[in-house]
Amino acid sequence: MIVETIFSTLDEEGRPNFAPMGLLFNDDSILIRPYRKTQTCRNLFSTGHGVANLADDVLAYVQCGLYGIVLPHFPAATIPGSVFDGTCSWMEMSVIEEKGTAERAEFRCQVLHRGERKEFTGFCRAHYAVIEAAILATRLDLTDRKIMAEKLIHYGEIARKTGSDAEKQAFQLVHDYIRKRGKE
Ligand SMILES: Cc1cc2nc3c(=O)[nH]c(=O)nc-3n(C[C@H](O)[C@H](O)[C@H](O)COP(=O)(O)O)c2cc1C
Numbered sequence: 001m002i003v004e005t006i007f008s009t010l011d012e013e014g015r016p017n018f019a020p021m022g023l024l025f026n027d028d029s030i031l032i033r034p035y036r037k038t039q040t041c042r043n044l045f046s047t048g049h050g051v052a053n054l055a056d057d058v059l060a061y062v063q064c065g066l067y068g069i070v071l072p073h074f075p076a077a078t079i080p081g082s083v084f085d086g087t088c089s090w091m092e093m094s095v096i097e098e099k100g101t102a103e104r105a106e107f108r109c110q111v112l113h114r115g116e117r118k119e120f121t122g123f124c125r126a127h128y129a130v131i132e133a134a135i136l137a138t139r140l141d142l143t144d145r146k147i148m149a150e151k152l153i154h155y156g157e158i159a160r161k162t163g164s165d166a167e168k169q170a171f172q173l174v175h176d177y178i179r180k181r182g183k184e
Contacts, residue, residue: 007052076092
């Protein structure tokens, strides 16, 4: 099972970075598979620590994933790291093994600490739609233009019909991002 998270890391100077990352849960460890070109990958190599934020705030996914925004945060309890203020719960972890391909690293991590901030009250369809649209936006070069346009119309309808203002704003940001890159 792959669980979508907002993953935070620190660079060598201690500057926080937030990015959506899917985590693979195994029985005794967690795998994170960042592309080598990402800041998350560079930071995991240099510091060996990260925080997986399990968050229901899809606007935050879009802000950090597409616009590079440093989300509001507070210090992690057991590692040098940052926890997203708006998260429901989080896991502080350290890297125990690194593998991967030329394109994509694979870090096996162990969880050192779990924290909870607020109840996760469930996802509505607009949450899924924004997450799927944001994934599309991060794969512009790999997706056919016509398929992209069709999917965006579909996700946009769901976001508008079922979302609150936050999801509608998040979808609009994804839409603007794709349009600016001339892919729609
Ligand atoms: C829901 C979601 C899941 C993602 N999962 C991954 C992932 O597992 N690995 C990866 O390299 N990029 C993933 N991405 C894309 C990165 O978040 C995106 O490239 C981001 O800009 C990387 O930021 P960074 O360079 O600050 O690390 C995902 C994007 C979304 C929206």
